[in-house]
Amino acid sequence: MTSQELFHEAWRLAREVPSSTLPNPPVGAVLVKEGRILASGAHRGPGQPHAEIVALEEARRRGVDVRGAVLYCTLEPCCHTSPGKRTPPCVPRLIDEGIKEVWIGCADPNPEVAGQGAAQLSQAGVDVHWAPDQSLFQDLIREFRVGIVEHRSWVTLKWAQTLDGYAAAPDGSSQWITGLEARTEAHRLRARCQAVLVGAGTLRRDNPSLTVRHVEGQQPARVIWAGQQPLPETAQVFTDEWRDRTWILAQAGTVAWDQATRLTPGRRLAAATPAEVVRVLYEAGLGSVLVEGGPQILTAFYSQGVWDSLAVFQAPKLLGAGQKALFGTATSMADARELRVRQFSRLGFDLLWELERQGEGNDVHGTD
Amino acid sequence: MTSQELFHEAWRLAREVPSSTLPNPPVGAVLVKEGRILASGAHRGPGQPHAEIVALEEARRRGVDVRGAVLYCTLEPCCHTSPGKRTPPCVPRLIDEGIKEVWIGCADPNPEVAGQGAAQLSQAGVDVHWAPDQSLFQDLIREFRVGIVEHRSWVTLKWAQTLDGYAAAPDGSSQWITGLEARTEAHRLRARCQAVLVGAGTLRRDNPSLTVRHVEGQQPARVIWAGQQPLPETAQVFTDEWRDRTWILAQAGTVAWDQATRLTPGRRLAAATPAEVVRVLYEAGLGSVLVEGGPQILTAFYSQGVWDSLAVFQAPKLLGAGQKALFGTATSMADARELRVRQFSRLGFDLLWELERQGEGNDVHGTD
Numbered sequence: 001m002t003s004q005e006l007f008h009e010a011w012r013l014a015r016e017v018p019s020s021t022l023p024n025p026p027v028g029a030v031l032v033k034e035g036r037i038l039a040s041g042a043h044r045g046p047g048q049p050h051a052e053i054v055a056l057e058e059a060r061r062r063g064v065d066v067r068g069a070v071l072y073c074t075l076e077p078c079c080h081t082s083p084g085k086r087t088p089p090c091v092p093r094l095i096d097e098g099i100k101e102v103w104i105g106c107a108d109p110n111p112e113v114a115g116q117g118a119a120q121l122s123q124a125g126v127d128v129h130w131a132p133d134q135s136l137f138q139d140l141i142r143e144f145r146v147g148i149v150e151h152r153s154w155v156t157l158k159w160a161q162t163l164d165g166y167a168a169a170p171d172g173s174s175q176w177i178t179g180l181e182a183r184t185e186a187h188r189l190r191a192r193c194q195a196v197l198v199g200a201g202t203l204r205r206d207n208p209s210l211t212v213r214h215v216e217g218q219q220p221a222r223v224i225w226a227g228q229q230p231l232p233e234t235a236q237v238f239t240d241e242w243r244d245r246t247w248i249l250a251q252a253g254t255v256a257w258d259q260a261t262r263l264t265p266g267r268r269l270a271a272a273t274p275a276e277v278v279r280v281l282y283e284a285g286l287g288s289v290l291v292e293g294g295p296q297i298l299t300a301f302y303s304q305g306v307w308d309s310l311a312v313f314q315a316p317k318l319l320g321a322g323q324k325a326l327f328g329t330a331t332s333m334a335d336a337r338e339l340r341v342r343q344f345s346r347l348g349f350d351l352l353w354e355l356e357r358q359g360e361g362n363d364v365h366g367t368d
Numbered sequence: 369m370t371s372q373e374l375f376h377e378a379w380r381l382a383r384e385v386p387s388s389t390l391p392n393p394p395v396g397a398v399l400v401k402e403g404r405i406l407a408s409g410a411h412r413g414p415g416q417p418h419a420e421i422v423a424l425e426e427a428r429r430r431g432v433d434v435r436g437a438v439l440y441c442t443l444e445p446c447c448h449t450s451p452g453k454r455t456p457p458c459v460p461r462l463i464d465e466g467i468k469e470v471w472i473g474c475a476d477p478n479p480e481v482a483g484q485g486a487a488q489l490s491q492a493g494v495d496v497h498w499a500p501d502q503s504l505f506q507d508l509i510r511e512f513r514v515g516i517v518e519h520r521s522w523v524t525l526k527w528a529q530t531l532d533g534y535a536a537a538p539d540g541s542s543q544w545i546t547g548l549e550a551r552t553e554a555h556r557l558r559a560r561c562q563a564v565l566v567g568a569g570t571l572r573r574d575n576p577s578l579t580v581r582h583v584e585g586q587q588p589a590r591v592i593w594a595g596q597q598p599l600p601e602t603a604q605v606f607t608d609e610w611r612d613r614t615w616i617l618a619q620a621g622t623v624a625w626d627q628a629t630r631l632t633p634g635r636r637l638a639a640a641t642p643a644e645v646v647r648v649l650y651e652a653g654l655g656s657v658l659v660e661g662g663p664q665i666l667t668a669f670y671s672q673g674v675w676d677s678l679a680v681f682q683a684p685k686l687l688g689a690g691q692k693a694l695f696g697t698a699t700s701m702a703d704a705r706e707l708r709v710r711q712f713s714r715l716g717f718d719l720l721w722e723l724e725r726q727g728e729g730n731d732v733h734g735t736d
Contacts, residue, residue, distance in 0.1 A: 162704060163680060163721065164694060165533020173701040302686075312531065316723055317704040318670075320696015326532060328688015333541040336530060336685040341717055349709055351719075353531065355684055 001037070006030050006072045007105065007131055013042040014051070014074045014140055019218045020194050022154075022287030025108075025144035027051040029073040031059055031066055031099075038064045052077055052090045056097055067098035074105035074137045079120050080112040091120045101127040105137030109145045146308060147287050152278040154288040155306055157298050158189060159325035160313040166322030167295065172205065178315045181348035184214040189311055191217025195247070195286040197277075199297040200226045200256065209236045210292070221286055225249045225277065225297060226256030231263065238263045247284070249277055274306035299326050310339065310355040313347070369405070374398050374440045375473065375499055381410040382419070382442045382508055387586045388562050390522075390655030393476075393512035395419040397441040399427055399434060399467075406432045420445055420458045424465055435466035442473035442505045447488050448480040459488045469495040473505030477513045514676060515655050520646040522656040523674055525666050526557060527693035528681040534690030535663065540573065546683045549716035552582040557679055559585025563615070563654040565645075567665040568594045568624065577604045578660070589654050593617045593645065593665060594624030599631065606631050615652070617645055642674035667694050678707065678723040681715070 001009075013028030021027075027043040029051035039062065041054025049057070052073055059066045071077075077090040094102065107115050118128045131137060138145075143154040160177040161167045168174040176183065190196050191212045202208065203224055210222040222237045226248055231238075237246045247267040248260035260268035269280040281289055290311075291301055301307050303326075312325075330336060339355040369377075381396030389395075389411060397419035399406040407430065409422025417425070420441055427434045439445075445458040462470065475483050486496045499505060506513075511522040528545040529535045536542040544551065558564050559580045566576065571592055578590045590605050594616055599606075605614045615635040616628035628636035637648040649657055658679075659669055669675050671694075680693075698704060707723040 161533070163533070163707070163723075164692060165529070165531070169698055169701045169703065171700045175701065177701065177704075299688075303688075316707040316709045316721065318694060318696070318707065319698040319701075319704050320667075320671075320694055321698050324532060324688075326686060326688055328686070330537055330687040330689050332539045333537045333543065333545065333687075335537065336545075336687045339531070339684040339686065341684050344714065344719070346712065351712070353684065355531075 001032070001035060003072075003103065006032055006037075007074075007103065009037070009040065010051075010072045010074050010105065011136060011140065013040055017042050017044055018191070018216070019045065020143075020192055020288055021045040022143060022194055023147050023285070025075055025141040027073060027075045029055045029071060031055045031069050031071055033066075033069045038062075038066060038069055047086050050078065050087060050090050052094060053087070056093065068100050069098075070101040070103065071099050072103045074140055076104050076106070076108040076113055076115070076117045077102065077121070078108065078110075078113050079117040080110075082112060091117050094121065095124040095126065099126060101129070103129045103131065105131045106134040106141070109141070110148050142308070143288050147282060151282055152275075153195070153281040153286055154308050155274075155278055155291060155301060156189070156193065156288070156309040156311055157291045157301055157307050158186065158311040158313075159293060159298060160186075160315070161325055162315055162317045162319045162322070164318050164320065165324060166319045167293075167325035168323040169319060170321050170323070172323065177317065178313045178350045179348045182313045182315070182350040182352065185345070185347050185352060186311075186313065187212050187214045188217065189290055190220055191215055193220050193288045193290040195221040195223045195281060195289040197223040197225060197249075197289050197291045197297070199294055200224060200229060200231055201296065202292070202294045203235050203237065204229075204232050205294075207232070207235050208292075209240060211240075211242060219245060220290070222246045223249060223281065223286070223289065225271075226254065226260070228254055230255040231259050233259065233263060247286075249280070274301045274304050278306055293325070295323060295325055295327065299328070302326050303328060308356065309342070310353070312353040312355065314351045314353065316349055369400070369403060371440075371471065374400055374405075375442075375471065377405070377408065378419075378440045378442050378473065379504060379508065381408055385410050385412055386559070386584070387413065388511070388560055388656055389413040390511060390562055391515050391653070393443055393509040395441060395443045397423045397439060399423045399437050399439055401434075401437045406430075406434060406437055415454050418446065418455060418458050420462060421455070424461065436468050437466075438469040438471065439467050440471045442508055444472050444474070444476040444481055444483070444485045445470065445489065446476065446478075446481050447485040448478075450480060459485050462489065463492040463494065467494060469497070471497045471499065473499045474502040474509070477509070478516045510676070511656050515650060519650055520643075521563070521649040521654055522676050523642075523646055523659060523669060524557070524561065524656070524677040524679055525659045525669055525675050526554065526679040526681075527661060527666060528554075528683070529693055530683055530685045530687045530690070532686050532688065533692060534687045535661075535693035536691040537687060538689050538691070540691065545685065546681045546718045547716040550681045550683070550718040550720065553713070553715050553720060554679075554681065555580050555582045556585065557658055558588055559583055561588050561656045561658040563589040563591050563649060563657040565591040565593060565617075565657050565659045565665070567662050568592060568597060568599055569664065570660070570662045571603050571605065572597075572600050573662070575600070575603050576660075577608060579608075579610060587613060588658070590614045591617060591649065591654070591657065593639075594622065594628070596622055598623040599627050601627065601631060615654075617648070642669045642672050646674055661693070663691060663693055663695065667696070670694050671696060676724065677710070678721070680721040680723065682719045682721065684717055
């Protein structure tokens with residue numbers, strides 16, 4: 001296998017981890033000797049062993065000698081111990097096990113690593129090589145990077161709309177714009193995030209369950225961003241079997257703030273702006289959030305620039321009138337914001353646009 | 369080669385005819401003997417020989433004996449002579465040439481043929497077989513069918529919009545929503561139609577040339593649908609090198625009606641509604657029309673049900689405010705019109721949705 005194929009295998013292992021690994025990055029690792037894979041592994045989240053260690057342990061279980069082996073890993077191996085870190089650093093272990101060569105996808109943006117892992121390996125006589133094109137590996141850890149560098153949650157704004165851009169009809173009805181395949185994919189997006197957020201208006205109007213259905217996957221936290229109005233206390237999110245995974249964002253002095261004491265004890269957070277929301281969610285251990293609406297909430301995040309990714313489901317339907325998911329203040333075509341298409345997916349008769357900011361991230365990918 | 373492969377070859381020949389064959393259908397034909405293709409051909413438009421004859425003539429040029437050969441053709445061979453028909457009927461020729469077996473993609477919807485071509489072949493002792501799945505062949509002649517059955521032009525409504533469904537910014541600016549690849553494809557759409565139509569408002573605002581540029585292809589007629597206001601007489605469509613391909617639709621008694629006498633002598637048509645427009649265009653020999661705007665015109669055609677196909681270019685841009693291509697009177701989501709996705713195409717960073725009415729036409733195709 002070529003170096004590129006081995007890197008791809010490590011990348012694939014990291015990418016196929018089904019749930020969020022946050023606040024840790026997804027990482028894949030492959031151990032190779034004489035062109036053959038000895039063992040491989042992926043990191044599966046906090047408290048779990050790092051990918052390099054998973055691969056080393058697998059090799060040991062199989063009775064394979066790893067001395068002189070080559071390691072491919074999507075992210076720079078770690079070299080730090082710090083308060084709260086639950087696993088020992090990987091670099092000393094790799095040196096102890098006699099790994100002779102390490103190929104690294106990209107540097108760890110964690111300031112406690114940031115090239116020092118690679119440096120320590122070199123100093124110990126290990127041959128260190130970097131991937132010729134790091135973009136694929138940087139893309140893999142985009143959510144982790146936002147957390148470790150900006151100390152905030154990764155934000156995906158999600159909505160469904162008709163071909164002509166309406167997220168709801170004039171009477172507010174919106175069920176269903178898209179078909180079953182698209183709605184199933186929306187559940188997959190939920191399962192990959194640590195939190196799902198809606199405004200209190202959506203709670204009052206739709207009483208959504210905000211659970212993961214139709215797909216295997218973890219149930220994310222449900223976050224209700226309250227305003228000045230009281231919250232509907234009998235809503236599903238406060239009463240169903242997942243009620244202890246519901247959080248309330250509110251401001252002191254509001255009715256909802258006091259309700260939260262009863263409804264979500266220990267899961268009440270103070271926030272008044274999208275920037276505060278993503279900071280307090282991050283501090284609460286919710287490293288990625290899928291913002292599902294309604295339009296006021298989506299527009300607040302979007303217009304204040306507090307977003308990383310858009311997931312727009314679009315159905316081949318025309319309404320001719322209705323309510324938009326986002327509203328803005330553009331005057332001329334020059335005011336249009338250009339987005340980068342990360343991926344298009346066909347979902348039955350519908351389409352999913354996954355979009356990012358222009359000028360950041362990586363090349364356009366496509367599954368179709 | 370299998371029967372399916374030979375049918376596919378005939379279909380490909382018909383499909384690759386670069387310009388509109390209207391008022392005739394595109395047709396492809398393949399002559400086969402002992403599993404090998406002897407000759408093939410396609411019909412290229414009015415006054416040109418039919419596909420079967422093109423194939424027979426090619427065989428003759430090559431000195432190939434076609435007696436006992438098998439013919440695959442996408443459409444039922446014709447058997448009629450009628451006033452205005454410039455070519456002799458194909459069925460007697462096929463019989464004379466000793467073709468022993470004919471495979472037909474679908475029946476000719478022309479009431480003068482409509483199964484009689486196949487019947488005459490059978491009566492003469494030719495083995496006639498029909499394609500097991502005729503949908504692909506019916507799809508090929510969808511524009512022809514609308515003409516021969518409904519005596520009107522085929523209508524494609526075309527616009528470009530942002531992700532959030534705006535065809536123009538609040539100040540009316542719309543250049544450019546999409547990138548060069550999408551705009552080039554829009555010229556390809558023009559070259560495949562016999563007419564391009566805009567309202568007089570678009571003429572006053574944008575002064576478009578409505579010509580085919582960036583691609584090889586025929587220049588369609590340019591049709592201006594005038595209203596109550598005078599037409600801008602110095603507009604490009606009335607003054608450039610293609611001015612003798614410009615038509616005016618107007619109502620008697622308006623200023624534009626009188627202007628048309630001077631501006632487009634012999635190319636003035638009376639029409640007050642979309643239904644009248646497609647009837648008079650058809651009678652004028654313009655069998656397909658690409659309606660490019662503006663919103664009033666697009667909405668008139670759409671809301672009155674005078675359309676066959678939509679071509680919607682969409683760019684990954686958000687405006688948040690602006691003007692829509694279509695406006696309607698939906699109240700609830702149940703009022704949404706579901707469309708059939710005929711094809712999605714990626715064009716650079718943009719997307720082209722080609723849509724048809726639900727419940728007509730054929731399966732969803734996709735190039736990507």
